[in-house]
Amino acid sequence: MELGAGAGTGAGPGGGPQPGRILLLLGGGPGWARRGGAEAEPGPGGSEAARRPEPGSDPDYEALPQGAAVSTHMLAGAVAGVLEHCVMYPIDCVKTRMQSLQPEPAARYRNVLEALWRIVQTEGFWRPMRGMNITATGAGPAHALYFACYEKLKKTLSDVIHAGGNSHVANGAAGCVATLLHDAAMNPVEVIKQRMQMYNSPYQRVTDCVRAVWRNEGAGAFYRSYTTQLTMNIPFQAIHFMTYEFLQEQLNPQRQYNPGSHVVSGACAGAVAAAATTPLDVCKTLLNTQESLALNSNISGHITGMANAFRTVYRVGGVTAYFRGVQARVIYQMPSTAIAWSVYEFFKYILTKRQEERRAGK
Numbered sequence: 001m002e003l004g005a006g007a008g009t010g011a012g013p014g015g016g017p018q019p020g021r022i023l024l025l026l027g028g029g030p031g032w033a034r035r036g037g038a039e040a041e042p043g044p045g046g047s048e049a050a051r052r053p054e055p056g057s058d059p060d061y062e063a064l065p066q067g068a069a070v071s072t073h074m075l076a077g078a079v080a081g082v083l084e085h086c087v088m089y090p091i092d093c094v095k096t097r098m099q100s101l102q103p104e105p106a107a108r109y110r111n112v113l114e115a116l117w118r119i120v121q122t123e124g125f126w127r128p129m130r131g132m133n134i135t136a137t138g139a140g141p142a143h144a145l146y147f148a149c150y151e152k153l154k155k156t157l158s159d160v161i162h163a164g165g166n167s168h169v170a171n172g173a174a175g176c177v178a179t180l181l182h183d184a185a186m187n188p189v190e191v192i193k194q195r196m197q198m199y200n201s202p203y204q205r206v207t208d209c210v211r212a213v214w215r216n217e218g219a220g221a222f223y224r225s226y227t228t229q230l231t232m233n234i235p236f237q238a239i240h241f242m243t244y245e246f247l248q249e250q251l252n253p254q255r256q257y258n259p260g261s262h263v264v265s266g267a268c269a270g271a272v273a274a275a276a277t278t279p280l281d282v283c284k285t286l287l288n289t290q291e292s293l294a295l296n297s298n299i300s301g302h303i304t305g306m307a308n309a310f311r312t313v314y315r316v317g318g319v320t321a322y323f324r325g326v327q328a329r330v331i332y333q334m335p336s337t338a339i340a341w342s343v344y345e346f347f348k349y350i351l352t353k354r355q356e357e358r359r360a361g362k
Contacts, residue, residue, distance in 0.1 A: 035357035040082040069355065074144040076347035081143025084340040085135045090116060090128035091332040098325035099285045102318040106215045107199035112328050131196035134206045138189030146182035147344065150174050176234075183229045188222035190229075194288045211261035215291075217302065225287035229305045236273045243269035267334045274333035279322035281329060 085092070094115040097107055106122070109115035119127050157170030192209050195201060203209035213221050247265035286309050290302060303309055313321045 069352075070148050070152060072348055072351045072355070073148040076344050076351060077147030078140040078144040079347050080340045080344035081146075082136050082138040082338045083343050084143075085139045086132060087339055088332055088336040089132045089135060089269045091328060091336075092193075093119070093128040093197045094288075095328035095332055096194050096285060097199055097201035097281050098328050100198070100289075101286065101291055101313060101321055101324070104199055112331055114327075130201075130204075131193040131206065134189055135193050138186055142182050142189075143340075145185060146178045149181050150178035151179055161353075177232050179230065183233070185224060187229060190220050190225070190284075191288045194285060198289055198291070221290075221302075224302075224304060225284045228280060228284045228287060228309065231306060232277050232284060234333045235280075236277045239269075239273040239276050243272045263338060267338055270333045270337050271330045275326055276328050277315075278324075278326045278329055279310075280306075280320055282313055283325055285325075286313060 037278055089110065094109070094112050097103065097115065097119075098109060098112075100107065109118065116128065151174075153174035154170055157173055161170050191213065192206060195209055195213070196203050196206070203212065243265075246267055248261065252261035253264060283306055287303060288307075317324070
């Protein structure tokens, strides 16, 4: 997940500063911010100096990202990633099970709530949490790299393409590079996590799962779904942007900073993108889990590559199999990304505000 938070001020009716707007994207793709109203003209010290708050003043929320340090983006991103994945982890467990192509009779669920209830009732209260420790461990550095890379590249490329302004081409390119880093860090975690989430998983501990995968399938198994994950993020990002911008035109035509409209637009856009990319997520889950019943229908043994996964899914369950777990995926995506963006923006604001206060006190 990425977040772009651009800054800018325009003159309001009374001559005072009018906040620019921040587009908070609540999905798996990168977001961007564009300024509302007239853009601030660069001062003698350049565009960066023109946007920097005066010493002793209370930094404007929209202006904060311009002065935020890389460490701020990394810390805020790490906290956001850990909270996002941990809070929604039980739903993620249900999603993994509902994407199973040929589930055991005891692991066939009609909806998310029934699945959660039955898992807790038959397998223990803590069963939906199995594997959360490795997820939290991986989410911190993955999201730290993700946000820091996105924010840094977004500014650097924007200055090259559109000096002193905001470039959507730069935002998209920065988001793609950030996704490469994020998925590279999280893909092994996804493999371990999803194998521990499956029904009748033989793994009680993370270390047992890591050793078994390494011994039986080799190191390449940890990145078997990497290309599928990247392929999934590209259409997710495109659909998310188009839906979000359309909803913003309806709910926030003035394009000002409006948290309510950003949350609603982002959540709806994330839901649409999540539903549309479910077939790719099903294939990713199959590549990660190497589901035994599906493997029995695959003559090549281990399923490798997205094309092979697509053929196996269709062979086992037909067209409808591509949308297994779509309900759980949408339910998971909306609040999880809302948590991520809210926590990220909050910590970035607090950390940067303290930095500005320390500068003013010198």
